[in-house]
Amino acid sequence: MARFVVQRLGSMLFVLFAISVMTFAIFNVIPGGDPAERMAGRHATEPQIERIREEWGFDRPLPTQYLVAMQKVVSGDLVFYFSGLDVEDEIAKGLPRTLCLALGAGLIWMLFASGLGLFCAIRAGGIADRTIGLLAFAGLSMPVFWIGALMNHYLGFKLHWFPNGGYVPLTESPSQWLWHMVLPWTALSIVFIGVYSRILRANILDTVNQDFVLTARAKGLSERQVLIRHVLRNSITPIVTLWGLDFGAIIGGGAILTESVFNLQGIGQYTADAVGQLDLPPLMAVTMLGASLIVVLNAIVDILHALLDPRVKLSGREAS
Numbered sequence: 069m070a071r072f073v074v075q076r077l078g079s080m081l082f083v084l085f086a087i088s089v090m091t092f093a094i095f096n097v098i099p100g101g102d103p104a105e106r107m108a109g110r111h112a113t114e115p116q117i118e119r120i121r122e123e124w125g126f127d128r129p130l131p132t133q134y135l136v137a138m139q140k141v142v143s144g145d146l147v148f149y150f151s152g153l154d155v156e157d158e159i160a161k162g163l164p165r166t167l168c169l170a171l172g173a174g175l176i177w178m179l180f181a182s183g184l185g186l187f188c189a190i191r192a193g194g195i196a197d198r199t200i201g202l203l204a205f206a207g208l209s210m211p212v213f214w215i216g217a218l219m220n221h222y223l224g225f226k227l228h229w230f231p232n233g234g235y236v237p238l239t240e241s242p243s244q245w246l247w248h249m250v251l252p253w254t255a256l257s258i259v260f261i262g263v264y265s266r267i268l269r270a271n272i273l274d275t276v277n278q279d280f281v282l283t284a285r286a287k288g289l290s291e292r293q294v295l296i297r298h299v300l301r302n303s304i305t306p307i308v309t310l311w312g313l314d315f316g317a318i319i320g321g322g323a324i325l326t327e328s329v330f331n332l333q334g335i336g337q338y339t340a341d342a343v344g345q346l347d348l349p350p351l352m353a354v355t356m357l358g359a360s361l362i363v364v365l366n367a368i369v370d371i372l373h374a375l376l377d378p379r380v381k382l383s384g385r386e387a388s
Contacts, residue, residue, distance in 0.1 A: 166334035185268025204262035312369030
């Protein structure tokens with residue numbers, strides 16, 4: 069197990085390095101032209117452009133430019149040139165809100181999807197299975213911003229059951245924090261519940277006829293023990309991997325539409341504002357943050373996957 073963890077962490081570091089090079093190339097090299105002019109914005113003066121060029125080392129060789137850019141990203145020495153705000157401070161302000169959204173929605177869609185997937189697999193082919201399947205596909209077909217807008221309008225604005233957007237910190241009022249997050253959590257979870265429940269259902273139906281399941285039944289284990297200890301444990305590991313990737317994507321700005329509809333002012337909404345102003349330093353920082361989170365969480369999930377399924381470690385040894 070230790071060897072597998074070391075190999076996985078080593079590959080994670082290599083991927084992070086490759087991502088940093090690609091991010092630098094995408095924002096500073098590939099578009100062509102003067103990157104200092106792009107960073108300075110549409111109405112920048114020549115002294116401003118020259119200051120940015122000197123600050124970022126754009127008049128020096130590419131390797132030096134890369135080192136300067138990564139040093140700024142890692143140290144948080146980035147400025148939102150359009151407004152003059154510090155990028156690190158803005159990300160630090162928005163990250164707790166995005167984390168609250170991602171954690172709450174992630175727990176909701178994982179719990180509901182696991183229950184629905186297991187129930188549909190047990191009742192495969194029945195009326196309940198078909199009905200839940202139709203609802204899952206309906207959820208997949210509805211854009212999250214449309215679901216969020218409907219919830220916000222009817223449940224928030226018209227009926228006043230929930231707040232009409234906004235965010236209250238957990239430390240300020242736990243009850244108000246929870247009340248403000250119910251609609252965003254629900255809107256973001258609906259799509260994922262449909263996807264995860266159908267994947268888990270398919271995995272369970274595929275696993276239930278495997279040889280090790282038949283052997284467990286032959287040993288006299290109860291159907292509940294077989295289902296939970298053997299079938300569900302082996303069927304849920306791909307779901308755990310998928311959850312880690314989706315969770316990292318949401319934290320890295322993947323919930324732009326949800327945050328915008330409910331005015332949460334998180335990382336996603338901050339990214340949208342930076343895109344609207346074509347301000348490159350915030351975009352570079354958020355891109356690196358999102359990509360790094362996905363890679364790190366993927367490595368963690370792979371290690372958890374290996375703990376749940378020893379065949380992962382065995383396949384890694386055979387490949388090496």
